[in-house]
Amino acid sequence: MQILKRVGGWLWERLGLQRPWDxxxxxxxxxxxxxxxxxxxxxxxxxxxxxxxxxxxxxxxxxxxxxxxxxxxxxxxxxxxxxxxxxxxxxxxxxxxxxxxxxxxxxxxxxxxxxxxxxxxxxxxxxxxxxxxxxxxxxxxxxxxxxxxxxxxxxxxxxxxxxxxxxxxxxxxxxxxxxxxxxxxxxxxxxxxxxxxxxxxxxxxxxxxxxxxxxxxxxxxxxxxxxxxxxxxxxxxxxxxxxxxxxxxxxxxxxxxxxxxxxxxxxxxxxxxxxxxxxxxxxxxxxxxxxxxxxxxxxxxxxxxxxxxxxxxxxxxxxxxxxxxxxxxxxxxxxxxxxxxxxxxxxxxxxxxxxxxxxxxxxxxxxxAPWAMEFETVPLSPEVVGVAEGPVWTGAQLFHERGCQFCHVAAGQGGQYGPDLTDVTRRLPPEMIVTRTINGIGQMPAYRDMITRDEMDAILAFLRSLEAPR
Ligand code: HEC
Missing domain, CATH: 1.20.810.10 (Cytochrome Bc1 Complex; Chain C)
Incomplete structure (x- = not known):
């Protein structure tokens, strides 16, 4: 005890602690x-x-x-x-x-x-x-x-x-x-x-x-x-x-x-x-x-x-x-x-x-309800897509899997966060759709590293198929 007190006192004085303590x-x-x-x-x-x-x-x-x-x-x-x-x-x-x-x-x-x-x-x-x-x-x-x-x-x-x-x-x-x-x-x-x-x-x-x-x-x-x-x-x-x-x-x-x-x-x-x-x-x-x-x-x-x-x-x-x-x-x-x-x-x-x-x-x-995204979306059914195989069908599936559907409506289903894409092929040339998806635009995330060329083509085929009156 005595030792502790003496060591403490010594340090207190030598370290100059009185002033900061006061x-x-x-x-x-x-x-x-x-x-x-x-x-x-x-x-x-x-x-x-x-x-x-x-x-x-x-x-x-x-x-x-x-x-x-x-x-x-x-x-x-x-x-x-x-x-x-x-x-x-x-x-x-x-x-x-x-x-x-x-x-x-x-x-x-x-x-x-x-x-x-x-x-x-x-x-x-x-x-x-x-x-x-x-x-x-x-x-x-x-x-x-x-x-x-x-x-x-x-x-x-x-x-x-x-x-x-x-x-x-x-x-x-x-x-x-x-x-x-x-x-x-x-x-x-x-x-x-x-x-x-x-x-x-x-x-x-x-x-x-x-x-x-x-x-x-x-x-x-x-x-x-x-x-x-x-x-x-x-x-x-x-x-x-x-x-x-x-x-x-x-x-x-x-x-x-x-x-x-x-x-x-x-x-x-x-x-x-x-x-x-x-x-x-x-x-x-x-x-x-x-x-x-x-x-x-x-x-x-x-x-x-x-x-x-x-x-x-x-x-x-x-x-x-x-x-x-x-x-x-x-x-x-x-x-x-x-x-x-x-x-x-x-x-x-x-x-x-x-x-x-x-x-x-x-x-x-x-x-x-975070954001205006719709996370409860389910993949489009064959009836909605019109076919159940081929690139159009693959594209429809990817549209869901890659999350596009959370933010975009296509064929009447999807989230309202981004613009409705049902008629996008009529509004934009295909290269533009691809660049906007790859590079992102505004609040749309860039998909550069998240999507392959083939997948992009399939999604494009799917979006194009929506153009036809059904
Ligand atoms: C996080 C939500 C979100 C996701 C996921 C998303 N988008 Fe978008 N997208 C947007 C928003 C928001 C815009 C509008 C951007 C702007 O114009 O400022 C947009 C715009 C677009 C446009 C341009 C449309 C136009 O009318 O100008 C295309 C094409 C597009 N998105 C395709 C896709 C595709 C394909 C996918 C999936 C691979 C996808 N988006 C995933 C939010 C999203």
Missing amino acids: FAGRHPVQPEQATRKGWMYVFGAATMTAFLLQVVTGVALATKYVPSPASAYESLIFINQEVWLGWFVRGMHYFGASAMVVFISVHVARVFLTGSYKYPREMNWIFGVMLLVLTMLMAATGQLLRWDQNGIWTVVVGSQLLGHVPLIGPRLTEFVLAGDAVGGATLSRFFAFHILILPALIFLTVGVHLYLVLHHGVSEPPEAGKPVDPETYKEWYDERAERGGYRYWPDAAWREVVTALAIIVGVMLLAYIFGPKGPDAPPDPTMIAADPRPDWYFRWYYALLAVKPQGWEPFFMVYLPLGALIAMFLLPFVAPKGERHPKRRPWAILIVVVVVTALGVLTELGMR
Whole structure:
């Protein structure tokens, strides 16, 4: 005991820990942080906990995962079935990701509602918005690493949508795919972003964010009729904290510790009960996923893209997200002072209510009827096709097998996602039909590596046969 104390004391002094400890642990806090209202401040720590869980489980997974198209899927099956506790760690990584998305969203909403982005915390908010974006990028890149039908097709369709961005659209698609179709290079690129680049950026950004939180202190709960005045705020705030006599550790920090433990236990329980997420069907570039849906936190966006009117891609793909992001970045500069209490900022409540409702409704839509695709299609019957052999018949079968029917109506059957192809041979010359299928167009995925010349000819023969009046 005596030895431990002496070693500890020696290290404490030699490492110069007193100053960082005073700064991070022993600073005076607002009285509310140490009382029941303190619970409203735990969501940042909750997000941090989820992130650290992701780092630990992610590093563990990276030691067993093989980021190559030939082995990625197999390696996940191996982790699920053979590696000790592999299934459990994968489950934790999935539910940890969900937790991080949930907590960062609640944290942003809380900071917005209490006007905590105002003076002097404008930069806390800016770095917070960056963290929100980085978190969503982590969630997006993680999905592809499962390298199953869902993961791959989500990226295929998503990257096609990116092509709608004016001017740089095609370049963006190429950047995301690391080429012009999903393949090994895409997987490497997503892997590098998911385990190196984005985490490094998150660590840096979190570092600045936390430093700023400590430097400016947590905002006191807003009081209606007490606007922020940059002239007097800091002095008033510091004096208020000193007067309360509470220190961050342990008066306020214990709530964050309890929250962190609850999250760790919760994520473990979810992983234990529900197990890992996927991988679902093995990737097969010649088969479209029966139901290519992204993970739940992106469903709202896919639903939005499905219900949007035709031709509105640039608006929903580019201007809406970009506009929202710019608005978030500008917010603290547009309203750096004044009232913080939501009662005096009814528009803030309105925005949160509208956004939460829209996300809820769209997520629900995305869960039930994702996109306007029709996944329940069955192959056309010989009666509809007219023959039961030959290229026309083969083409009709391929039209179903290759997934065309999910998105296109032909002979009165199929999904509404793309144009009706019943009369396409009358509208377009055959070469055009082939190039559009091979290269993709708009939200139509490129079939380049997924279809052979013979198969394409058969599909063409089938489409041509529809021209004849029946
Ligand atoms: C993910 C849904 C989806 C799948 C799967 C799909 N398409 Fe498409 N396709 C579309 C959409 C959306 C368009 C319209 C693109 C645009 O004009 O922006 C389209 C357009 C086309 C066009 C051009 C039609 C026209 O009137 O301009 C052809 C031809 C076509 N698809 C053929 C096929 C074939 C053949 C297959 C199967 C090998 C297929 N598509 C699979 C969504 C899909």
